[in-house]
Amino acid sequence: MEKVRINLINSLDFYNKCLLGNVNENSLRYGLMQPMKTMWDYLNVPLKTTQPNGYDVVMASEMLGIWTPRKSTQQVKDNLPKLIESKIFDEYQEVILKGIHEFEKIDYSIPLKKIDVNILLGDEESQEMKVNKGYSGFGGIPGYIMLMVIPNDFNKKRLKSALAQEFNHNVRFTFEPFNYGDVTVEEYLVLEGLAECFAEEMYGKELIGPWIADFDKEEMAYSIEVIKEGRKTKGFGEVSAYMFGDGIAKKRGFNPVGLSENAGYTIGYHLIKQYLANSSKSIAEATLTPTEEIIRVSKFFD
Known part of the structure; x- marks a missing residue:
C-alpha cells in the first residue's frame, strides 16, 4: 500500500x-x-x-x-x-x-x-x-x-479522539462524497455516527464527544420518531435542524423541528452501534458501506 x-x-x-x-x-x-x-x-x-x-x-x-x-x-x-x-x-x-x-x-x-x-x-x-x-x-x-x-x-x-473522528470523515468522503446541497438526514446521521464509533473504537467510550447525550428512554424514543419522520429531508440547512437541535437551528436561521441539542449526533451514534451489532462488521468496514445498506441492516427505524 x-x-x-x-x-x-x-x-x-x-x-x-x-x-x-x-x-x-x-x-x-x-x-x-x-x-x-x-x-x-x-x-x-x-x-x-x-x-x-x-x-x-x-x-x-x-x-x-x-x-x-x-x-x-x-x-x-x-x-x-x-x-x-x-x-x-x-x-x-x-x-x-x-x-x-x-x-x-x-x-x-x-x-x-x-x-x-x-x-x-x-x-x-x-x-x-x-x-x-x-x-x-x-x-x-x-x-x-x-x-x-x-x-x-x-x-x-x-483531542486525539476528536482528531480520529475527523480522520474518519476524510476516509468516509473518499468512499461516499458529501454533497452539502443534497445531503439527507440519513446520510448525516450515518456520517457522524461512524466518526464517533470509530473514535470510540480507538480511544474508548469515556472519551467520546459531549455531543453524544445520555438520553433517557422517553427522549430517545421521541427523538427517533422525529428523525424517522424527517430522515429523507435534503439540504444542509434543513438537515442541520435535525442534527444540532432547536437551539442551534434558531440561532442559525433554520426551522426548528422539536429536538434537543445535538440530537442527531446521539441518534446517529446509536444507529451505527445497532448496525455494527446486526452486521458483525468492524467500524472500518462500516465506514466503507453505503448509507442505504447501513440504514437497512441496522433496522433502526423499523
Whole structure:
C-alpha cells in the first residue's frame, strides 16, 4: 500500500509571532490558511475578499470558531501553553497512523497521498466553541483536517479522539462524497455516527464527544420518531435542524423541528452501534458501506 504522508501546518509559528505582535489578518490568510487553499477553494472561500467586509477565509474562520487576529491576543497568551501541554502537537501523527492501520487491517488503501493537519486555537467568544465544550473539528474535505481548541480540563484528554473522528470523515468522503446541497438526514446521521464509533473504537467510550447525550428512554424514543419522520429531508440547512437541535437551528436561521441539542449526533451514534451489532462488521468496514445498506441492516427505524 502506498503510504499517506501526514503534514502538520506550522500553526505554532503563527501563534508565537502573535505573542510578539507580528501578525495581522494577512498573516492568517497567507501563513496559516494558504497551505489549505485547495480545501478553501473547494468550499468557495477566497483567501481574501475583493469586497469591503466581504466573505473570505478570515470571516469563515470566525464562523467556525477559530481565533483570528481580529480578536485579543490575550487569548493566545492564555491558551497556547495549555494547548501545547495537551501534547496533541506531538501525538497527531500517531492518531492518523493508528487510524490508517484500522483500514490496512481490512486491506483498504486510503486513496490520499497526503493529509494536511491544522491544529488551531478556538475563539473564546464563539458560540460554536461554547456549545461543544471548547473544541471542534472539520474533516469534510479529504486530505485536510482542522482541529479547533480552547483547551480546558475536559477537552485536553479528548483531542486525539476528536482528531480520529475527523480522520474518519476524510476516509468516509473518499468512499461516499458529501454533497452539502443534497445531503439527507440519513446520510448525516450515518456520517457522524461512524466518526464517533470509530473514535470510540480507538480511544474508548469515556472519551467520546459531549455531543453524544445520555438520553433517557422517553427522549430517545421521541427523538427517533422525529428523525424517522424527517430522515429523507435534503439540504444542509434543513438537515442541520435535525442534527444540532432547536437551539442551534434558531440561532442559525433554520426551522426548528422539536429536538434537543445535538440530537442527531446521539441518534446517529446509536444507529451505527445497532448496525455494527446486526452486521458483525468492524467500524472500518462500516465506514466503507453505503448509507442505504447501513440504514437497512441496522433496522433502526423499523
